[in-house]
Amino acid sequence: KAGVTQTPRYLIKTRGQQVTLSCSPISGHRSVSWYQQTPGQGLQFLFEYFSETQRNKGNFPGRFSGRQFSNSRSEMNVSTLELGDSALYLCASSWTSGGAPDTQYFGPGTRLTVL
Amino acid sequence: SQQGEEDPQALSIQEGENATMNCSYKTSINNLQWYRQNSGRGLVHLILIRSNEREKHSGRLRVTLDTSKKSSSLLITASRAADTASYFCATRSGGSYIPTFGRGTSLIVHP
Numbered sequence: 001k002a003g004v005t006q007t008p009r010y011l012i013k014t015r016g017q018q019v020t021l022s023c024s025p026i027s028g029h030r031s032v033s034w035y036q037q038t039p040g041q042g043l044q045f046l047f048e049y050f051s052e053t054q055r056n057k058g059n060f061p062g063r064f065s066g067r068q069f070s071n072s073r074s075e076m077n078v079s080t081l082e083l084g085d086s087a088l089y090l091c092a093s094s095w096t097s098g099g100a101p102d103t104q105y106f107g108p109g110t111r112l113t114v115l
Numbered sequence: 116s117q118q119g120e121e122d123p124q125a126l127s128i129q130e131g132e133n134a135t136m137n138c139s140y141k142t143s144i145n146n147l148q149w150y151r152q153n154s155g156r157g158l159v160h161l162i163l164i165r166s167n168e169r170e171k172h173s174g175r176l177r178v179t180l181d182t183s184k185k186s187s188s189l190l191i192t193a194s195r196a197a198d199t200a201s202y203f204c205a206t207r208s209g210g211s212y213i214p215t216f217g218r219g220t221s222l223i224v225h226p
Contacts, residue, residue: 004157035216043158043203043216056212090157103148104214106157 004107025093119217138204
């Protein structure tokens with residue numbers, strides 16, 4: 001099976017712009033989670049989608065949003081970018097019957113730099 | 116605050132030596148997972164250990180879990196230069212779907 005793919009791999013934006021990141025989960029996985037990783041804060045959970053519904057949300061401002069499509073592919077959007085949004089954004093997918101997902105499989109990440 | 120905290124923050128060893136990393140957490144957990152991350156890349160799942168398990172093995176990896184001490188350890192035996200990476204523990208508690216990651220242990224294995 002192909003692994004989790006994320007596009008683009010690298011992105012440079014300027015403050016105030018918006019950005020959309022894409023994630024394609026492993027075939028058959030219905031849960032997709034997004035994480036932000038920075039040197040200062042470590043890995044922080046953004047949100048999780050399951051069957052096109054946001055099931056869980058971390059403690060991030062409303063500028064961070066996401067969605068999931070019927071084929072389980074997911075996108076996350078960050079509006080009005082700030083310098084502090086520079087980070088590695090990781091997507092993870094997992095198989096779940098509807099309960100809490102166990103093993104998450106991560107994509108390679110999108111490195112976002114905000115200038 | 117982080118639920119899991121790895122210790123040490125950094126570890127430098129020679130090839131062939133064993134590497135031990137520890138993870139402590141604060142609240143009761145359902146399971147604990149260990150992940151590896153090579154520089155600037157995604158995380159790779161290593162082992163999941165459930166709260167009713169005490170030890171699991173996978174190849175050169177051995178994970179223990181002590182729920183009374185709220186701690187877990189990851190042992191990598193006969194380390195190789197390719198084991199150089201950051202290692203994270205992630206815990207899931209109660210009815211939460213959200214895994215909480217520690218800040219990781221940076222392991223350097225010198226050839």
